[in-house]
Amino acid sequence: MPAPITPRLAELRRQFGLRLRDVREGQGLSQERLGELAEVDRKTINRIENGMYSPRLDNVFQIADALDIPIKELFIAHGVSPNE
Template identity: 40%
Template sequence: MKNRIRVLRAERRWSQAELGDRVGVSRQAINAVETSKHDPSLSLAFKIAEAFDAKIEDVFDPHGEPD
């Protein structure tokens, strides 16, 4: 699943660890989702979108192929 996490993090100057702290997961979990090695649970996807104050579909594209 394609996502915009890296771009959204960069806009806010957040590290993976900082985003992880904000949503309650490890930096490694954020890295796995961001690099499309792991699809997030629905709950985590909503938490990530909420952290960015965005709609879930603005962060994740379930039809997009990862880069």
């Protein structure tokens, strides 16, 4: 059984998920549609957005490609514009 994650990792997962949700919703995409475009299961998108799952790096690449954004855009803190 995996060890529990630290509070810091939990917060980073939460921030990543919120950022992904912001970008996805900003593009008018449902979780299902993003999953189709990224070739990732909708449940995986949901778990990432809710901070319940740490995505594999390959998934991050696929999601960024599907959103047509640079990968670094997914790592900008939730609620912070890329130019800040």
